[in-house]
Amino acid sequence: MNDDAMNEIVQEFLVETGENLDQLDQDLVALESDPHSRELLGSIFRTIHTVKGTTGFLGFGRLESLSHAAESLLSELRDGRLELTRARTDALLEVVDEIRALLEAIEQTGEEGDRDLTGLVATLERLQQPDAPATSVETAEIPAPAPAPEDVDSPPAAVPAAEAPAPPATEPGAPKPGVPAPARAEPAPPAAHGPAPKPARTSPTSPTPASEAAEPGEVAHADSHRSAGESSVRVDVDLLDSMMAQVGELVLARNQVSAHVDLLDNQALHQTVQRLSMIVSELQEGVMKTRMQPVEQLWSKLPRVIRDLAAQFAKSVALEMEGGETELDRSLLEAVKDPLTHLVRNAIDHAIELPADRVAAGKPETGTLALRAYHEGGQVVLEVTDDGAGIDPERIGAKALERDLVTAAQLESMSEREIVDLIFRPGFSTASVVTNVSGRGVGMDVVRTNVERIGGTVDLTSTPGMGTTFRIKIPLTLAIIPALLVGCREQRYAIPQANLLEMVQLRTSDGHSDIEQIGGALVYRLRGKLLPLVRLDETLGYTPLAGGEETEAVSIVVLQADGLLLGVVVDDVFGTEEIVVKPLGQHVKQVPLFAGATILGDGSVALILDVIGLASTAKVEEVTAGLGLVGDGADETARVGERSTFVLLRVGRERRIAVPLKAVSRLEEAPLDAVEQAGTGRVMQYRGDLLPLVALASILPGLDGDADDAGEEGEEARSVPVVVYSDGERHLGLVASEILDIVDGIFEVRSVGASPGILGSTVVHGHVTDVLDVRAAYKLSTKETGRVA
Amino acid sequence: MSHDAPDGSGGEGAVQYCTFKVDHLLIGIEVWRVQEVIRHQPMTYVPLAPREVRGLINLRGQIVTAIDVRLWLGLDRLDAATPSMNAVIRLADEVVSLLVDEAGEVVEPSPETYEPVPSTTPRQIRNLCSGTYKLEDSLLLVLETESVSRIALEHGGASGLAGARRAS
Structure with a gap:
């Protein structure tokens, strides 16, 4: 046998054994919780056995002696003569580590190196001594483990032969190491531990070792596995990667061809291209599948x-x-x-x-x-x-x-x-x-x-x-991703579809009321919740178009990244296209807004927007927007469905309002004589300052009729309940009719009933309860009192 | 660096250069660095990128950054009506396109005619070119391709700043 062929065998041995070792780790740990599993023991035994056989054949004496010692111990365990103790598991796991280290040395130097294994081998031999109390019967019968020591260089046939008569399970494997033919050694590993019908590359490890064949070592099983192994091919990962890259290019070329053909009036060509397109898609899918591996x-x-x-x-x-x-x-x-x-x-x-x-x-x-x-x-x-x-x-x-x-x-x-x-x-x-x-x-x-x-x-x-x-x-994959193409100032940009939630198209006539500004930051009320908006043209450094006003329609692309919702105002929305992400050159990759570039169907280059970059840019703007209203709006949106605490209020006769506790700085019972008139609004003295008061009933829609009742009711009582809301130095007292309770739990806030000042509705204690949008209520109240902000 | 080779005296160190006209300057790039020279290509503008980056071009499926050498050299942009050429050159780990006015011939100047760029030349030129060959009828400035990469790094900070400025 020449050196190349030998090297190839060694390489293959390294790969296979590496995989087997991972399986061993798993099996051994699984075995700890199920120490009597014959399947697991059988699987472990076979794996070690295969390592021993192959290393013997390849002339790696140290590996062989180590796996031999481990095999001897395993054989005792498998046959029930010994119990699996923690010490034994530890030693066996250590064997796995040592084998791994030896393999690494072989991979790097071609030699086994000179790691000291005598200690471990001795430990393994010591552990083959039966446990004193439990296994006294077997000890008498089986003195076999004793002669094992110091047979480092002895032919491996000696021990397998000795144990051969024990269980039928060892029979197929046992003779092999003695007569190691390369053809045997090669298919053996998949056969030894491959219960899965799939090739080792795609599913090298079995998720549940328990699914292993019940009769581990049967010849028939080994054979059937072998044939499964023969129907698969090992492929170098680099080759797969380059195939994927080429298929990506092919997809791009296909897109371009399709775009050009669309301009021609040639039926035959159209059909051919359609067929080509289909084949490319199938090929793409196929290649992508070859790269898929189970988690x-x-x-x-x-x-x-x-x-x-x-x-x-x-x-x-x-x-x-x-x-x-x-x-x-x-x-x-x-x-x-x-x-x-x-x-x-x-x-x-x-x-x-x-x-x-x-x-x-x-x-x-x-x-x-x-x-x-x-x-x-x-x-x-x-x-x-x-x-x-x-x-x-x-x-x-x-x-x-x-x-x-x-x-x-x-x-x-x-x-x-x-x-x-x-x-x-x-x-x-x-x-x-x-x-x-x-x-x-x-x-x-x-x-x-x-x-x-x-x-x-x-x-x-x-x-x-x-x-x-x-x-x-x-x-799922990075190589080819679906993306939405949007337009901004004559150029197209791609947004990965994974970030895309929805698109909103607004006609200016009915849309303008929905886009609002808070301290210069744009927000949009998406189903009652505030969505921070970013203008793509502005973000990309373009100066706003002359006139500043949008054309007749506004397109908002709603994106999510990093737990943050974000609306991006774009000039145009084109369709979606499969794109191949290509890296940017060093002169442009520092721009944080772009994740890469791609080539579109018409051959032009489009930049891919980095949604996290966009989002972080937007965040900067929220912070600088002064009141920070946008941030909290988004935050409250995200919190829906999470555990939250609400202060439950009654407003008017029976309207129930929930106020997020985190928005409340204090609950006060204001004596009526402390409430005074100042200008057009009512105020009370609060911590040495004047606290403007606003009756919730007067600012929330649908409560106007109740407002007077609330007033009257308040007059009768000695005091009114006040929920103090603070925003920095500013305070506002929201006057309710009664503070009912503080509730804690997971409330699903539905947008039903959402209106200015109300985020939506939820059910608390069996009553439909409106969740107050404190910020919006604050805003409404400033209109009401005219002086708070 | 090959243009350092002429320090010695022998003619063995002679290097071939592709020459390009950029305004009144004659720029030389080592022949093996030049992958190809192509006519003006449609470009995709990159917002927020350094000024010198004129855009991205599709070079047979490869995305290549087009850089306006004029701006690097402290010269004015070519007027819009005159299309520039793309000199596609290989850097250490990518390919970039340098926008030049015209492509000239390949020359193999004698190493004896090499001299460092005089210290009186504008800083921008010295940033990109360290030496010059005294040709018969003109001076050939040797473009250091390493500096093309270096400038990208220096601009990293600048474009980051641009981003931050925009964001605030």
Whole structure:
């Protein structure tokens, strides 16, 4: 055999064994929770056995002796002569690590290197000694393990032969290492652990090792697997990548051809192009499929990571995985690997409490870490949920102050959601003790950056005491994406469809009332909620068109990015087109608003708008807009459906109004004699200042009739309830008829009944209740009192 | 850098240059750097990009940044009626198009005729060109392609500022 052929075999061995090792990690951890699973033991045994056989053939003596020692131990376990103890699992996992290290050395140098394995081999041999109490019967019968030591260079046939008579399971495998033919060694690994009918490349790991064949080692099984293996081909990943790139180009060329053909009057050509177009689409789909890999591939390493971490932190953690078959482009899978691992580490390090603390908190001693993957709206969602301590906004806020990430004033004005979001800021880490796992203050920001780099988003929901869920959303593929083409000043721009929520077209006549300005910032009332607007032409640095007024129609593209809703006013909206994202050159890539460029059907170049860039630009404008009304509007929109606390008011006879508690600075019972007339409005003295008072009944639509009643009712009473609302230095007292309750819960606010000052309606205590849009009410009241603002 | 080679005396170090006319200047770019010279192409304007970036062109499916060399050299823009040529050159990790007035011939000046650019020349020119060959009837300014990349980096800050200014 010449060197090239040998090298090829070694290469193949390295790849296959690498995959087998990942499987081993998984199986061993799974085995710990199900120590008697014959399937798992069989699978593990076969994998190690294959490694031993192949290494013997290839002349890697150290690998062979190590796998041999492990195999001996495994054979005892499999045959039920020994119990799987933690020490044994540890040793076997260490074997996996050592084999990995040896493989790395072989890959780099072609040699095994000189790692010292004697300690581990000795440990393995010691662990083959039966456990003193439990297995006394077997010990008497089986002195076999004893002669094992020091057979480092002895032919591997010796031991398999010795164990061959034991279970039928070993029979197909046992003779092989003795007579190692290359043809045998090659197909063996997929056969050994490949219960899945698919080729190893697309689904190399089985999600549930339990689905393994019940009779692990049967010859018939091995054969059927082998034939499955033969129907698949291993393909170099670079080749797949370049194929994908070429298919991308082909799609672009197809788009261009179609565009040109549309101008011609040639029936035959039209048909040919149509057919070409179809074939290209199918080809594109096919190539994309070859690059898809199940998420469980990403997860396969985690059981081991979690086991080790849990042990390190003396925590007890159970892992749940759901949706591992969800598929994702391999480059994306690769890109979310680190962020996902980081989240898992964080969850174990920071989130899940020590067993004693958990019990004290009334939770099960064992924490649960759940990984979930599923499709949602053309995206893949990866969730990491723990049932740990949750994220306490107060602690986060305090930490952010301490680290100078925010000022006290900023913190004051932030919603809980925004505060919790601070953990994604660079330089943030709440771990009081810096561990070697996480807590160095580099982490969550890197997680977010990495995910956003591939066009994804990360957000989190957390309930203190109950746990936290991180949600990573990523596109299915990056190579070819559908995009909406919009026009701005004679040029077209592409917006990734993943960011697109809806489009709104306004006729100027009826539309103008809906676009409003707050301190120079444009907002639009989208179904009763304020949507911050950005003018694309202005954002791109164009001066507004002469006259300043829109033409007869305004197009708003509603986008979402990073949990923020944003409306972009564009000049035109064209159709959608499949685009291939191409990078920008170094002279233009610094412009934060562009994510790349693409070539359109007509051959022209279009810039791709970066929605996160647009959104962050918009955010800057919100902050500088003085009152910051836009930001809060968007925030309240996002909070719908979340847990929130409302102050429940009665206004008039029976109208119920809910005011978000976070908008309320104080609840006062104002003695009637403290309410005085000042100018056109009523005021009361409040903390050394004058507090303008506004009767809710008088500013909210549909309550005019009740207003007088409320007044009368108020006259009868000694005092009126006042909800004090503060915006910086300004205060306003909203006068209600009665403060009923403070309620806490998840309320779905429906836009039914939305009107000026009312966000929408929800049901509280079985009554339809209007949710007050405090900002809008404030605005209305300033009209009412004429002097507040 | 190949134009440093002429420091020695031997004729072995002679380098071939593609020459381009930019206003009254004659610019030389090493032949192997020049991928092709093409006529004026339709361009996509890039808002907020540095002034010198005239747009993006579609070069057989590759998106190439077109840079107006005149602006770099501190000269006025070519009047709109006169179409410029695209000199497509290879940089370390990308291809860019330099907009020039005209393409000239390929020359192989004698290394002895090389001299650094005099310190009295405008700074913009010295930023891009470090040396000149004294040809018979004109001076050939050697364009340092490295500086094309460097200017991009310097502009990184500038365009970032532009963005921030716009945003505020």
